[in-house]
Amino acid sequence: MKFSESWLRTFVDPALSSDELSHLLTMAGLEVEDQSPVAPAFNQVVVARVLEVVKHPDADRLNVCQVDIGQMSGTGTPVQIVCGAPNVVAGLKVPCALPGAELPGDFKIKVAKVRGIESSGMLCSAKELGIAEDASGLLVLPADAPVGQSIREYLDLDDQVFEIKLTPNRADCLSLLGVAREVGAITGAATKLPQVDAVPSTIADTRAVVLDAPAACPLYCGRIIKDVDAKAPTPEWMKRRLERSGIRSISALVDITNYVMLELGQPLHAFDNAHLEGAVHARLALPEEKLLLLNEQTIAVDADILMIADDAKPLAMAGIMGGEESGITLETRELFLESAFFAPAAIAGRARRHGFASDASHRFERGVDFGGTRRAIERATQLILDVCGGQAGPVVEASAELPARQPVRLRTARAEKVLGLPLGAERIAGLFKGLALNFTQEGDEFLVTPPSWRFDxxxxxxxxxxxxxxxxxDNIPSPAPRARMAMLRxxxxxxxxxxxxxxxxxxGYQEVVNFAFVESAWEADFAGKTEEADLIRLANPIASQMAVMRSTLIGGLVANLVTNLKRKQTRVRLFEVGRIFHRDASAQPVAGYRQPWRLSGLAFGGALPDGWANGGRKVDFFDVKGDxxxxxxxxVLRFEKLDHPxxxxxxxxxxxxxxREVGCLGELHPEWVQKYELTAAPVLFELEFxxxxxxxxxxxxEVSKFPAVIRDLAIVVDRGLAFQALIDGVKQDLPGLITDLQLFDVYAGKGVPENKKSLALRIVMQDTQRTLQDSDVDAAMQQLIASLERNFAAQLRA
Incomplete structure (x- = not known):
């Protein structure tokens, strides 16, 4: 939203400088994104009238002009200025830089001779003053411009242009009226809102209005204005305000509708009344309906687009853009002026869907003041009559159910707690009055009814x-946090x-953080979930390859490994701590889904970093098992054979x-090593966190101070017997003197019966109270051998 400061100050004029006003708006939530002067600094440039123009005797393209600069000459007599502008003629009023003036670009004016003729100043173009890019000729001023007046004062060139960045909820400030309300409420300055009186009708011509889609268009006002002069020039003051608001002047009728939109926030549209047939309808688009827009683009209109149409044809996309065939031109003599309220939900997104945007759609999709619809058409009518002449008919209004303004309760104690301020009900009431909010008060509680212009x-x-x-x-204090410190148990x-x-x-592991959304292929490969019913699919995934919630962390780690290998990393250690997701009807807090934490890790490459002494051994199952x-x-962990997808x-x-099973450990399946183009199989693990x-x-x-006795024992057992099962079997019968039992060799072959294997055990015995005797050691060994024979049919190896 761009506007000029001088225009705003016609509504409200607080005793603040431009910079102070900019800061005030920003701190009120209307961020001033840019603040710039409308013209660069220059001085001693006045309004002048060209009295006489004669050709320069020694230059074909130069003219010698006699120029009236009023009392600025000191004597009131004309001054002589040599000028090369092609559009200089007698009677023209133009800017004149006097001797001693400093123009933009550090250009100083002085009395000089041009081809032998003395020149006491310079007649200026808009580009030379830095207010436009046009350099084709002198800047022509209106005929009523007062000679001798400073051009900065006459064109209001000391004005500033503000551009505010509004959040979507503050559509009420997409107008000078809305910004003025804010400034008046914050500063307490008197607000002079534009006086809008009903324009009396001088003709009886009307056109019926029908609301065929009342939910999308609950209010529509229209009036016929005849005998207008569409070629009438737009007043200079209006042009300046539009241009400083970023809107190009087109024609008087179009400029007036744009001006009222900026002033009051109500978009208007004017149709050429001669091109309309029958009643005006606010309806939804018909099947396969097409419309030629004002931007010369023909579009096929979707069925949910709100249209303005007559009995025979579509006229406009409501609240977005008008149609070319019913648009006003310089030949228009009578018009049908529209002012309506369109529901934000009926307009939002429709313009972007077709690849364009408009000032009207920007406002309607955020919410326009439905209480100001009639005021806007009256204001535009008066301006049209003042500028273009004509005769106005009565306003035809069709209405349905407008948005309800539900009262909102405010508790003073709640406001004080949230803001940390001792406000009091009286002060809050004063702030609400400044915003023109309608409220009732009972003690310290307020019941506020939002006005029609506030949808937020x-x-x-x-x-x-x-x-x-x-x-x-910036007035809310920021005290340092205070809290009672306590040592947590x-x-x-x-x-x-x-x-x-x-x-x-x-x-040596590095932590990674991956998305919990994964590819469905990962769930099939690493979790064995091939049925659609097993997958937890997202209703609205952020990307097609992130459509499923993970039930294992392994897929993300493998993807991380692939990325590292592509970047020539040969040794990778990764881990991740995160949630996985399973269906579970009894799960809480999210009903139907269990979300346990898991720790998963991956090791790939060398067992140790590269070095001259490590021999280049690759990491294996037992390295990660040790970790x-x-x-x-x-x-103490136990490990048993596992089949895992x-x-x-x-x-x-x-x-x-x-x-209790708490996780898994192993090398990546060869099929996935090949599928994911890995050079070797990484070792992976996953644990309950x-x-x-x-x-x-x-x-x-107690640590024994007596020496330990070590004996070795070789036994023959069935080849399928796991060593862990053997340890578990003898644990209950293990003599108290045996403090450790380790497997140091496994042999199967010559000298060992078929389907048998030889296990070599190292037994450590020690007592904390005495030195062991041979008889103690022999008795313990016999007890161990007896347990092995009894439980596993073990035999001593010869």
């Missing part, structure tokens, strides 16, 4: 925002999430803690 007041917080704006955001058996992340970082055991220590068969294990936060409290155990 619906809840209590909207009113609190108004109070804050009028009070002044940290259970010894719990560790914070950041500590888990730090432990992984210490082991997990360190992460959960002192808890994402992992290599035979190189994958489920992770158990206290006999909550079990990582729970840690075992260390229990004191």
């Amino acid at each position: 007041m619906e809840i209590e917080e909207d009113l609190i925002e108004e109070i804050a704006r009028l009070y002044g955001y 940290q259970p010894e058996a719990q560790r914070p999430a950041y500590r888990i992340r730090q432990m992984l970082a210490d082991r 997990l055991e360190a992460l959960l220590a002192p808890a 994402a992992l290599h068969p035979g190189r994958a294990a489920r992770i158990l803690l206290d006999d 909550d079990i990582l936060k729970a840690v075992c409290v260390p229990a004191y155990a």
Whole structure:
């Protein structure tokens, strides 16, 4: 929204400088995006009248002019000026720079001789004054311009142009009237709103108006104006205000409708009445209906577009743009003037759908003051009669149900709590009066009925925002936060999430954060979800490849690995902490969907960073297994064989803690290694995050000061027996002297029966109270051997 400061000050003129006014508007929520003078600095330029023009005796393209500059000459006599402008003629009124003047571009005027003829000044074009780009000739001023008056004063060149950036909810400020209301409410300055009286009708001509779509167009006013002079010139003051508001002057009739739109915020449209047939209808578009617009674009109108039409044809896209065939021209002698309220929902998005926008649609889709519809048509009618002449008929008005203005309750205590200010009900009442809000008050509570021009007041917080704006955001104190400090209890058996992340970082992993929306192919590959019913699809995905909620973190890590490999990274360690999503009818807080936290990691490349001493060994299953055991220590994890859609068969294990499955570990499946074009299989893991936060409290155990006894034992067992099952089987029968039992060799082959294998065990025995005797050691070994024979049919290997 662009406007000139001088135009605004005809409505409200606070005792503020331009910069102060700009700051005030910005702090009130009407951000001043740009503030610039309408003309650069220059001085000693006055209105002059050319009295006589004769050809220069020594130059074909120069003229010697006698110029009246009024009393600025000191004697009141004309001055002589040599001028080369092609449009200089006697009787013309133009700007004249006097000797001593400084024009834009550091151009100084002085008395000089031009081809032997003395010249005492310079007649100026608009470009030379810096107010336009036109340099084709002198800037021609109106015939009534007072000779000798400063051109800055006459053209109001000390004016400033403000451009404010409005949020969509403040459509009421898309007019000078709306901005003036704001300035008056904030500063308390008197607001002189334009006086609009009903124009008496002098002819009886009318045209019927029919609301065929009353929900989209609940109010429509129209009137016929005859005998207008469409070729009448637009007044200079109106042209200046339009141009400084960013609107090009076209013709008097068009300029007046644009002027009223800027002044009052009500878009208007004028039809050539001679081209209309029958009644004017506000209706929805007919099937396959087409319209030639004023921008010379023919469009096929969608069925939800609100149209203005007569009995025979469409005339305009309501609230957006008029039609070419019914538009006014310089030959128009009678017009049908429209002023209507179109529901924002009926206009929003329609112009952008067809690839264009208009000032009218910008206002209608945000909300126009339906209480000012009649006032706008009366204001435009009076201006048309003043500028173009003519005779006006009566206003025809058709109305339906207008938007209801629901009262909004405000509690003084609530406003004070939100803003942190001791306002009081009396002060709040004063602020509301400044905004011309209609309200009733009961004690400290207000019931405010929003005016017809405010579509953004619906809840209590909207009113609190108004109070804050009028009070002044920069007047609200900003005290330092005050809070009671307390040491939070940290259970010894719990560790914070950041500590888990730090432990992984210490082991060379880097954290990543991925979207929870993934490709459906990832769910099929890494979670085995091939049925549509198993997927959790988004109703409105942000991209086609992000349409499904993830049930595992593995897909995102594999994608991260692919990206790193494309950037020539050969050693990658990644982890992610995030939610996964499963269907669960009993889940809370989101009914039907369980959202547990998971920790997932990936290792690829060398087991150690490249170096001369590490031998280039690649990371394997057991490296990552060690990382997990360190992460959960002192808890003891168990690993059992697992079939998993994402992992290599035979190189994958489920992770158990206290006999409960808490995750998985393994190499990526060869099929996915090939599909995702990886050079080798990474090792992946995924764990329940909550079990990582729970840690075992260390229990004191006495450290023995006596030497340990170590014995080795080789047994033959069935080839299918897992070592973990063997340990679990003998745990209950394990002698108390045995403190550790490790597997250090597995052999199958010559000397071992078929379908059997040899396990070599290292047994460590120690007592905290005494040195062990051979008899103690032998008894413990016999007890262990007996347990192995009894539970697993184990035999000592010869």
